[in-house]
Amino acid sequence: MTAFVLVPDVFTGGWVWEETAARLRAAGAEAYPVTLTGAGDRRAEAGPGTGLETHVDELVRLVDGITADEIVLVGHGYGLHPVLGAADRRAGRVARIVSVDTGPPQGGDAAVRSVPDPEVRERLAARPGAPVPPPAPGAWNRWGSLEGIPAEDLARLEGEAAPQPAGTLTEPLVLTGAASALPTTGVLCAANGQSIALVEMAVASGPPQFRVFTEDRFRFFELPTGHWPMLSAPGDLAEVLLRAAAGGGHRVTAPETAHEQPSHLLPFLLDGPERPRERVGRVDLHLPDAEGPRPAVVFVHGGPIAVDQVPTPRDTPFFRGYGRYAASLGVVGVTLDHRLHGLTDYARAAADLAEAVELVRADPRVDGERIALWFFSTGGLLAADWLAAPPPWLRCVAANYPALAPLPGWDAVEARFRPVDTVGTADGPPVVLTRAGLEHEVFTATVVAFLTAAKERGADIEVVDAPHAHHAFELVDPTDESRAVVERSARAVLARLRD
Numbered sequence: 001m002t003a004f005v006l007v008p009d010v011f012t013g014g015w016v017w018e019e020t021a022a023r024l025r026a027a028g029a030e031a032y033p034v035t036l037t038g039a040g041d042r043r044a045e046a047g048p049g050t051g052l053e054t055h056v057d058e059l060v061r062l063v064d065g066i067t068a069d070e071i072v073l074v075g076h077g078y079g080l081h082p083v084l085g086a087a088d089r090r091a092g093r094v095a096r097i098v099s100v101d102t103g104p105p106q107g108g109d110a111a112v113r114s115v116p117d118p119e120v121r122e123r124l125a126a127r128p129g130a131p132v133p134p135p136a137p138g139a140w141n142r143w144g145s146l147e148g149i150p151a152e153d154l155a156r157l158e159g160e161a162a163p164q165p166a167g168t169l170t171e172p173l174v175l176t177g178a179a180s181a182l183p184t185t186g187v188l189c190a191a192n193g194q195s196i197a198l199v200e201m202a203v204a205s206g207p208p209q210f211r212v213f214t215e216d217r218f219r220f221f222e223l224p225t226g227h228w229p230m231l232s233a234p235g236d237l238a239e240v241l242l243r244a245a246a247g248g249g250h251r252v253t254a255p256e257t258a259h260e261q262p263s264h265l266l267p268f269l270l271d272g273p274e275r276p277r278e279r280v281g282r283v284d285l286h287l288p289d290a291e292g293p294r295p296a297v298v299f300v301h302g303g304p305i306a307v308d309q310v311p312t313p314r315d316t317p318f319f320r321g322y323g324r325y326a327a328s329l330g331v332v333g334v335t336l337d338h339r340l341h342g343l344t345d346y347a348r349a350a351a352d353l354a355e356a357v358e359l360v361r362a363d364p365r366v367d368g369e370r371i372a373l374w375f376f377s378t379g380g381l382l383a384a385d386w387l388a389a390p391p392p393w394l395r396c397v398a399a400n401y402p403a404l405a406p407l408p409g410w411d412a413v414e415a416r417f418r419p420v421d422t423v424g425t426a427d428g429p430p431v432v433l434t435r436a437g438l439e440h441e442v443f444t445a446t447v448v449a450f451l452t453a454a455k456e457r458g459a460d461i462e463v464v465d466a467p468h469a470h471h472a473f474e475l476v477d478p479t480d481e482s483r484a485v486v487e488r489s490a491r492a493v494l495a496r497l498r499d
Helices: 014-026 040-045 052-064 077-089 118-126 151-159 166-170 196-205 208-214 234-245 317-328 343-362 377-388 441-457 480-498
Strands: 002-007 030-033 070-076 094-100 184-189 218-223 277-280 283-286 294-300 332-336 366-376 394-400 431-436 461-466
Touching: 002 014, 002 052, 002 077, 002 234, 014 030, 014 234, 052 070, 052 077, 052 166, 070 077, 070 234, 077 094, 077 166, 094 234, 118 166, 118 343, 184 196, 184 234, 196 208, 196 218, 196 441, 208 218, 218 234, 277 317, 283 317, 283 343, 294 317, 294 343, 294 480, 317 332, 317 480, 332 343, 343 366, 343 377, 366 377, 366 480, 377 394, 394 480, 431 441, 431 480, 441 461, 461 480
Parallel strands: 002 030, 002 070, 070 094, 094 184, 184 218, 294 332, 294 366, 366 394, 394 431, 431 461
Antiparallel strands: 277 283, 283 332
8 A cells, every 4th residue: 555645835735636636545545635834724823933844743743643555755846845854754664755846955955945936035035034925816827837727726726825934945954864765756847847858958967966866766757737737637647646656757867978077067168368357246357458448248147046056157167268268359258147046037137137238338448339248048038138129239149059938838937038029120239149959959949939030030140050069068068069169159249249
């Protein structure tokens, strides 16, 4: 007999699991949908001391009372934090952990670190003890895609939501490592931007912590639905949970091209001479050995990136390399750290970029009438504003292996950040687009759509191809082809600056 303990995301209670639990029981399993202290119809039980440890203790007591041979702990969103805490304390009783549309936190992490809504993060920083109110009706998509949820269930989600006790989001997760070897299954929701393909991409080119997903204890399933599959696809979720308990699912393997070091810390492929670098707030200026005001190229990173990522983008070999390379070509290379920490942060990142550009243009060493913006990866979405309303001093927009429309499931990204919709709509600067021939499919689709729209609207686009290169080829593919592509792209950008 297998028992499933089903722990929900923030603001809600065990009722969201009702249909999935019924399907599990019909298949002969036990199911325990959990309403934690302060949630759902237990909202009145929350007090000033209610926190993550409160919820961990509750799950431990529940596990202690279950007599089934195998216990599977299932955590959705925030619910994965108390699930991992309870599994750590009762590792001998837990057969498997299942995370539903949720990335696994590390010991010491607080749940606020992965909260997708920047307003909530700011509220908790300003008032760390105050309960977090649930989203207003119509704003639930800031916490994840609502695709597939029936109207009556969405109304119930909004109507029965309870404030989340602040301590549940701010207390760090305490882990001893006792459960670190437990079998773990990830259920990924494609309409919320999660997929097996993206996990494989992260393993191949992301930070080293993603390599753990290649261990034999990890399996993955993918559902074509939004963040709340227990409401939008309860039968499919129940089937996946049963298969997970039996050890099924897709195993991710490390590609032959994987590097021991995380890709963002690999050396830049061009070893240019050191140049003076000045730091002003979130902006670094790499200065050329030249007299008089010089044109500037502003390099814009993608994301989302962790709030506490070290080094920050401008201090990585990648952006230091690009800044130094630009300075060696006689222009000011500009790098910056913008605050793209979640999908709902694009407006804030856009404001950071605009502020940085104005700071650069005001510098007497910069020719403020000759500026280029060069975007990378998912930073490409930030190009939309500049293509929609280009100022006369913006002489070129460049983009390397960019996302030029929100990726699948990125519903939380504001509609304004769609370069496919703004390219060619204004008399703007030329675009230098650098494509990687071995790009991930989700990025390629946005580039194809962008080029189609650009052609229809008569936009000035120069495409530079790197046929044998991957995403972030400047780091992961330090080949002669990649070096030649970087040099060709830079020549194209500088030609526009000096035109």
